Amino acid sequence: MKSLYDLKKCETCAVIQIPECPALHSLGVHKGCKLSYVMKSPWKGPLVVATNGSRELAIDYVLAKQIMVEEVRTNEMP
Amino acid sequence: MKCHSEEIGMTEFSGKKRVLLMGNPNVGKSVIFSALTNKAVMTANYAGTTVSAYKGNLIGVDDIEVIDVPGIYSLDATSEAEMAAVKMYEEKTDLVVCVLDATNLERNLKLGLELRKKQCPVIYLLNMCDIAERKGIRIDKKKLEERLQAPVIPTVAVRRAGFQRLFLLIKKYLKDPGSYPYSINASFTTSIEEISYIAESVQERIEPQPSKIDRWEKWTLQPLTGVPIALIVVILSLGFVVGVGKAIRAVLLLPLLNNYYVPFVESLAGLLVSDESMIYQILVGEFGVLIKGIEWPFALILPYVILFYIVLSILEDSGYLPRLGVLIDGVFKKIGLHGGSVIPVTMGYGCAVPAIIGTRASSSRKERIIIASLVTLAVPCIAQTGAFIALLGDHSILLLFAIFLVSFFIMFISGTILNRKISGVLEPTLIEVPNLLMPSKQALWRKVWMRTKHFMIEAEIPMIIGILVAALTIETGVLNYFSVILEPVVVSWLGLPPEASVALVLGVIRRELAVLPLLGMDLTVNQMFVGALIALLYLPCMSVFFVLIKEFRIRIAATITAATIILAFLVGGLVNQLLRLFGGLL
Numbered sequence: 122m123k124s125l126y127d128l129k130k131c132e133t134c135a136v137i138q139i140p141e142c143p144a145l146h147s148l149g150v151h152k153g154c155k156l157s158y159v160m161k162s163p164w165k166g167p168l169v170v171a172t173n174g175s176r177e178l179a180i181d182y183v184l185a186k187q188i189m190v191e192e193v194r195t196n197e198m199p
Numbered sequence: 200m201k202c203h204s205e206e207i208g209m210t211e212f213s214g215k216k217r218v219l220l221m222g223n224p225n226v227g228k229s230v231i232f233s234a235l236t237n238k239a240v241m242t243a244n245y246a247g248t249t250v251s252a253y254k255g256n257l258i259g260v261d262d263i264e265v266i267d268v269p270g271i272y273s274l275d276a277t278s279e280a281e282m283a284a285v286k287m288y289e290e291k292t293d294l295v296v297c298v299l300d301a302t303n304l305e306r307n308l309k310l311g312l313e314l315r316k317k318q319c320p321v322i323y324l325l326n327m328c329d330i331a332e333r334k335g336i337r338i339d340k341k342k343l344e345e346r347l348q349a350p351v352i353p354t355v356a357v358r359r360a361g362f363q364r365l366f367l368l369i370k371k372y373l374k375d376p377g378s379y380p381y382s383i384n385a386s387f388t389t390s391i392e393e394i395s396y397i398a399e400s401v402q403e404r405i406e407p408q409p410s411k412i413d414r415w416e417k418w419t420l421q422p423l424t425g426v427p428i429a430l431i432v433v434i435l436s437l438g439f440v441v442g443v444g445k446a447i448r449a450v451l452l453l454p455l456l457n458n459y460y461v462p463f464v465e466s467l468a469g470l471l472v473s474d475e476s477m478i479y480q481i482l483v484g485e486f487g488v489l490i491k492g493i494e495w496p497f498a499l500i501l502p503y504v505i506l507f508y509i510v511l512s513i514l515e516d517s518g519y520l521p522r523l524g525v526l527i528d529g530v531f532k533k534i535g536l537h538g539g540s541v542i543p544v545t546m547g548y549g550c551a552v553p554a555i556i557g558t559r560a561s562s563s564r565k566e567r568i569i570i571a572s573l574v575t576l577a578v579p580c581i582a583q584t585g586a587f588i589a590l591l592g593d594h595s596i597l598l599l600f601a602i603f604l605v606s607f608f609i610m611f612i613s614g615t616i617l618n619r620k621i622s623g624v625l626e627p628t629l630i631e632v633p634n635l636l637m638p639s640k641q642a643l644w645r646k647v648w649m650r651t652k653h654f655m656i657e658a659e660i661p662m663i664i665g666i667l668v669a670a671l672t673i674e675t676g677v678l679n680y681f682s683v684i685l686e687p688v689v690v691s692w693l694g695l696p697p698e699a700s701v702a703l704v705l706g707v708i709r710r711e712l713a714v715l716p717l718l719g720m721d722l723t724v725n726q727m728f729v730g731a732l733i734a735l736l737y738l739p740c741m742s743v744f745f746v747l748i749k750e751f752r753i754r755i756a757a758t759i760t761a762a763t764i765i766l767a768f769l770v771g772g773l774v775n776q777l778l779r780l781f782g783g784l785l
């Protein structure tokens with residue numbers, strides 16, 4: 122288990138714990154959903170992940186640190 | 200964005216049948232609304248374009264009205280937009296047209312299922328099918344219909360593909376609600392598991408060869424390539440607006456004006472009245488309404504307005520702006536804003552009114568107030584920029600850059616201060632990054648035309664009034680009184696000639712009118728710079744002031760306005776004194 126913020130290049134993870142945040146939920150991030158690394162923006166900017174392997178979402182680094190994930194191997198992605 | 204269809208309040212009833220156009224943000228609802236009603240509304244490729252509901256009659260049917268509801272993610276009513284939408288739904292709904300984004304089905308299904316669970320019949324549109332194809336997503340329409348127990352129509356809204364069936368079904372179901380052939384049973388759930396199950400069972404993905412546009416999607420986000428791209432975009436945009444604008448003026452508009460129009464109205468006025476008379480002066484003199492009333496808005500400002508709106512519309516429709524927002528989020532945080540605020544701020548370089556209304560999509564009131572203050576204070580609208588180009592750019596392009604640099608600097612300082620002073624915390628950033636799209640030509644022209652027309656209506660009358668006021672105050676000698684009163688400020692503190700006070704008077708009406716009168720005054724470079732600086736910071740124009748009252752109440756509107764006046768005189772004066780001390784710019 123690690124935080125989403127520690128996700129590295131080319132990694133994909135599944136969310137296992139998520140803070141209470143309706144906005145996050147609305148945007149399709151919930152327990153069990155798979156996120157893959159796209160990029161980390163500079164100057165303490167957000168982390169960008171792809172949900173469902175396609176749509177990109179920029180998540181604040183503070184919030185990303187509170188989202189707990191576990192890594193899944195990329196070949197398990199749909 | 201202000202526009203020409205009716206913005207509706209919450210408690211309006213008419214005897215008509217009501218179709219609600221609902222869906223997640225940025226799925227194409229407004230494009231579909233325009234196609235269904237033939238009414239022009241603003242569309243753009245980012246979430247939160249439509250911030251208040253619009254209504255219009257279904258084309259050719261007077262007793263069916265369609266409502267473009269601002270985008271929402273669910274019926275949970277956790278945000279203001281959601282509460283408003285739920286209220287609208289509960290008020291009166293005869294049919295829901297729920298727009299789903301085919302490139303993001305799973306997330307769209309949450310609201311989709313919630314709507315189906317309610318009593319009202321739903322027609323689903325599976326929009327953006329062209330982009331889904333590009334991304335290798337295939338959706339089984341039949342299966343989706345089965346799972347949703349409702350009709351599903353694949354559409355490509357920008358090409359109006361699939362709309363015939365939509366028109367047909369809307370009319371059919373409203374005429375005879377019994378003809379809706381589906382029903383749901385009690386076991387219909389909207390749980391996350393169900394959503395994932397449906398999404399997975401109806402979709403098929405193949406990894407297509409990444410297209411050029413897919414590669415741009417990567418490049419614009421990665422800092423290493425994204426930052427240079429951002430710089431190039433800004434420089435190209437500026438170059439296009441300033442360069443092409445100047446060329447059009449020099450080659451076409453000014454010769455037309457000076458060689459044909461001016462001699463014509465002068466001789467016309469000479470025929471009607473004696474050229475010694477006051478009326479002659481008011482018509483075609485220094486501030487002649489017939490001359491300046493045409494020259495300023497049409498020959499001076501309009502080219503820049505059109506060019507800027509071309510650039511803005513391309514940036515909006517391509518989906519580039521949210522990507523820029525992600526890149527500069529870290530920097531924007533320091534002034535109390537999210538990266539996403541780059542959208543209203545960019546709009547502010549066109550006009551502050553839609554920028555301030557657009558802040559409704561921002562997450563907190565604090566952020567809204569900061570954006571509104573910064574845009575009112577330090578972001579010149581395109582009309583004012585046009586005036587700056589005429590005043591400074593014709594002299595030296597560096598001066599023009601200097602004004603923009605100062606504007607950034609002031610934004611940064613005031614943002615930092617406001618961020619500290621206004622209570623409330625900034626919600627963590629969450630930006631949905633839209634697909635990069637190739638802007639469609641028709642959509643572009645429609646938007647540019649809509650905005651230009653709006654500018655002409657909005658700007659021309661106040662400008663003529665301003666010019667009349669100027670002509671009258673000068674010709675009747677009233678200006679001399681003003682000049683005497685304002686002299687200590689204008690002459691001693693700001694270092695401008697006494698007649699420059701006319702700019703301060705006119706600046707109350709519109710922002711560019713605080714610059715334009717300086718054009719004919721033979722100013723030194725220092726004076727030009729100080730004059731431009733004051734105009735930049737000075738009062739918001741009337742329409743902005745009223746929007747501020749409407750959005751934030753009078754207290755905040757008055758505070759922002761007072762701050763702009765104080766800052767304008769303070770900064771203008773200080774710069775003047777400094778320039779004097781150090782011998783000036785040249």
Ligand SMILES: Nc1nc2c(ncn2[C@@H]2O[C@H](COP(=O)(O)OP(=O)(O)OP(=O)(O)O)[C@@H](O)[C@H]2O)c(=O)[nH]1
Nearest residue numbers: 225226227228229230243247248249270327355356
């Ligand atoms: N390629 C393509 N682009 C589309 C399609 N439908 C809409 N668009 C574009 O998608 C963007 C969003 O469309 P809008 O109509 O503004 O979306 P909306 O749902 O009203 O968005 P909000 O008002 O923010 O809730 C615009 O740039 C449209 O031109 C489509 O089927 N194909």
Ligand SMILES: [Mg+2]
Nearest residue numbers: 228229248249
């Ligand atoms: Mg819209």
